[in-house]
Amino acid sequence: MRVKICGITKPEQGKAIASFGATALGFICVSTSPRYVYVEQIRAVVALLPNNIDTIGVFANTSVEEITQIATDSGLTGVQLHADESPEFCQKLRVNLPDVEIIKALRIRNAADFDKAIAYSTCVDTLLLDAYHPQQLGGTGKTLDWQILQQFNPSCPWFLAGGLTPDNILEALNQVQPSGIDLSSGVERAPGDKDLDKVARLFERLGLGARG
Numbered sequence: 001m002r003v004k005i006c007g008i009t010k011p012e013q014g015k016a017i018a019s020f021g022a023t024a025l026g027f028i029c030v031s032t033s034p035r036y037v038y039v040e041q042i043r044a045v046v047a048l049l050p051n052n053i054d055t056i057g058v059f060a061n062t063s064v065e066e067i068t069q070i071a072t073d074s075g076l077t078g079v080q081l082h083a084d085e086s087p088e089f090c091q092k093l094r095v096n097l098p099d100v101e102i103i104k105a106l107r108i109r110n111a112a113d114f115d116k117a118i119a120y121s122t123c124v125d126t127l128l129l130d131a132y133h134p135q136q137l138g139g140t141g142k143t144l145d146w147q148i149l150q151q152f153n154p155s156c157p158w159f160l161a162g163g164l165t166p167d168n169i170l171e172a173l174n175q176v177q178p179s180g181i182d183l184s185s186g187v188e189r190a191p192g193d194k195d196l197d198k199v200a201r202l203f204e205r206l207g208l209g210a211r212g
């Protein structure tokens with residue numbers, strides 16, 4: 001299972017989290033977020049990582065041109081689209097970034113929103129389901145109704161996100177079997193400052209060992 005830890009801002013924390021066993025690190029490229037990082041900061045983290053870690057930039061209603069520039073300059077392996085980007089937008093991005101993983105995040109209120117998510121499954125590589133919050137786009141610490149997710153069965157891989165913590169992760173995974181999980185505020189001391197003890201506890205709970 002893929003494990004993505006999102007909202008990385010500090011190189012040493014990124015390196016440590018990769019060594020605990022994360023398969024992907026996420027960088028918030030949304031300027032209104034307290035976890036916002038710019039290209040040079042992302043590059044400083046990426047420089048300390050082994051090559052097999054996915055590096056995902058999180059964007060919200062940013063233009064195709066700007067995402068392309070930031071992804072290329074930062075050396076990102078993937079982009080996560082976290083706002084109202086359409087399937088057509090994803091197709092345009094694919095043309096510009098053919099070798100970069102495109103992840104479409106959907107903020108789910110109820111099972112009716114699954115149809116919206118499925119509409120993206122042929123034009124992106126991966127879906128990500130996050131909890132809906134009326135004011136915030138993400139990093140809210142709010143959980144989804146995991147039970148309704150048992151009905152969610154897309155044709156592409158998907159990440160479960162939204163309020164996951166070391167304490168609730170096993171309860172979530174007892175109810176749903178996503179291809180990956182994505183945690184941000186649930187493993188933080190403060191926005192953008194990861195709590196390495198919480199990250200270590202997450203991997204212990206998952207039964208996933210540290211990398212050498």
Ligand SMILES: O=C(O)c1ccccc1N[C@@H]1O[C@H](COP(=O)(O)O)[C@@H](O)[C@H]1O
Pocket residue numbers: 006007026028030033034035058060082130137138139140141142161162163164182183184185186
């Ligand atoms: O973390 C942010 O500040 C953020 C801002 C704008 C869009 C997405 C953001 N974070 C993403 O939110 C989900 C869930 O976070 P949490 O675990 O509930 O704190 C995750 O995918 C983050 O990448």
